[in-house]
Amino acid sequence: MDLRQFIYNKIREYNRISRSELAKKYKLRQASVTEVSREMIRDGIIVEGDVAASTGGRKPVFLEVNGEAFFVVAVEVSKSFMTAKVYTSEMKSVYSCQCEIDAAIDNDSFSRQLISLINDVMYDSDVPRQNFAAIGVGMSGTVDNDTGIFKGVPNLQNVYNIDLKRELEKNFGLLVVLEHDVAAILTAECAFRGIPSNDNTGVIFIDEGIGSAFNLNGAIYRGSYNGAGEFGHVSIDHDGRECYCGRKGCLEQYASTANLCKDAKVKSFDEFVNEYSSGNKQVIEIFDNSAKVILSIIDNVCSLLDLKKLIICGEFAKADDIFREFAGKQDFKYRFSFNSAECEAKNSTEIIFSNDAERSGIYGPGVLAARETFTQLGIERYV
Numbered sequence: 001m002d003l004r005q006f007i008y009n010k011i012r013e014y015n016r017i018s019r020s021e022l023a024k025k026y027k028l029r030q031a032s033v034t035e036v037s038r039e040m041i042r043d044g045i046i047v048e049g050d051v052a053a054s055t056g057g058r059k060p061v062f063l064e065v066n067g068e069a070f071f072v073v074a075v076e077v078s079k080s081f082m083t084a085k086v087y088t089s090e091m092k093s094v095y096s097c098q099c100e101i102d103a104a105i106d107n108d109s110f111s112r113q114l115i116s117l118i119n120d121v122m123y124d125s126d127v128p129r130q131n132f133a134a135i136g137v138g139m140s141g142t143v144d145n146d147t148g149i150f151k152g153v154p155n156l157q158n159v160y161n162i163d164l165k166r167e168l169e170k171n172f173g174l175l176v177v178l179e180h181d182v183a184a185i186l187t188a189e190c191a192f193r194g195i196p197s198n199d200n201t202g203v204i205f206i207d208e209g210i211g212s213a214f215n216l217n218g219a220i221y222r223g224s225y226n227g228a229g230e231f232g233h234v235s236i237d238h239d240g241r242e243c244y245c246g247r248k249g250c251l252e253q254y255a256s257t258a259n260l261c262k263d264a265k266v267k268s269f270d271e272f273v274n275e276y277s278s279g280n281k282q283v284i285e286i287f288d289n290s291a292k293v294i295l296s297i298i299d300n301v302c303s304l305l306d307l308k309k310l311i312i313c314g315e316f317a318k319a320d321d322i323f324r325e326f327a328g329k330q331d332f333k334y335r336f337s338f339n340s341a342e343c344e345a346k347n348s349t350e351i352i353f354s355n356d357a358e359r360s361g362i363y364g365p366g367v368l369a370a371r372e373t374f375t376q377l378g379i380e381r382y383v
């Protein structure tokens with residue numbers, strides 16, 4: 001590890017520490033600490049804080065991480081909404097806005113709408129333009145990570161093959177990271193949970209739509225045509241409900257939070273969970289039927305991929321307690337467990353619910369944008 005990264009890490013670890021303490025604690029040359037910290041202050045990633053207590057002579061000054069080293073815009077393009085959020089470099093949310101996507105939208109209108117949403121969120125956040133460093137976009141659908149081209153998504157039939165990365169770079173003059181939405185979430189979840197990149201880890205995102213992403217043998221598995229992870233379009237009934245992808249019986253048509261709410265005739269998933277907990281028989285039946293299918297598919301995925309961890313996130317994670325309770329009542333030996341010690345002992349997959357309200361589909365693209373900006377500043381963060 002180079003000295004810049006080392007000193008930065010130590011400043012983060014201690015929250016605030018003086019140059020002389022750093023030099024003394026880690027046997028570093030005072031002049032090197034002074035030079036490296038001067039460069040990091042110039043780059044805006046650390047700042048000088050309060051004056052430290054002194055035992056005599058000149059009073060030393062504390063160094064702190066700059067909580068607003070830069071700002072990023074995160075965008076989530078889901079099935080029917082575009083959401084944009086401004087985050088600080090420490091991933092603190094500043095401001096967000098959202099707009100609906102018309103299902104009949106074409107390439108030009110889609111790009112215009114996206115650009116105007118990003119402009120709005122930047123302007124309304126009151127953050128000066130020059131403080132923005134990057135834009136991260138998470139797209140449901142197919143993204144070509146090599147070219148930055150958005151290939152399309154089944155529910156928007158007139159949107160395909162947009163050179164989105166270049167278009168946004170040209171428009172905003174900022175670094176742009178484009179990623180499949182669930183792959184972005186997977187990266188963020190692993191970063192924040194400290195899961196090493198060589199642990200085989202998966203994410204299943206159950207929200208308005210359903211998707212998944214898998215980190216296998218140290219890399220995100222993308223498939224032959226960048227189409228891997230379409231968990232929501234695993235068919236559970238070939239004569240089942242019609243799906244917008246053109247097939248029948250897709251899991252999403254039964255188990256997405258949007259469809260669960262529709263079937264239960266409730267307005268929100270919070271209401272759905274409340275109705276379940278207060279004993280609404282119809283809601284219980286709807287949930288239990290879906291939970292049974294989800295459990296069975298998850299178990300098959302665990303058998304097939306021999307994962308170390310599988311993270312369930314999205315709005316569905318609000319139902320973590322009732323899902324766990326339902327799973328516990330089934331008379332079946334699962335290939336996974338919710339208990340990490342048990343997984344270690346039995347070499348089985350640990351299922352983790354990520355029910356932090358902040359960790360939605362918008363968080364991942366934000367982390368990717370911040371990580372990329374830090375990399376350009378010579379610092380590894382969110383890895």
Ligand SMILES: [Zn+2]
Binds near residue numbers: 233243
């Ligand atoms: Zn489908």
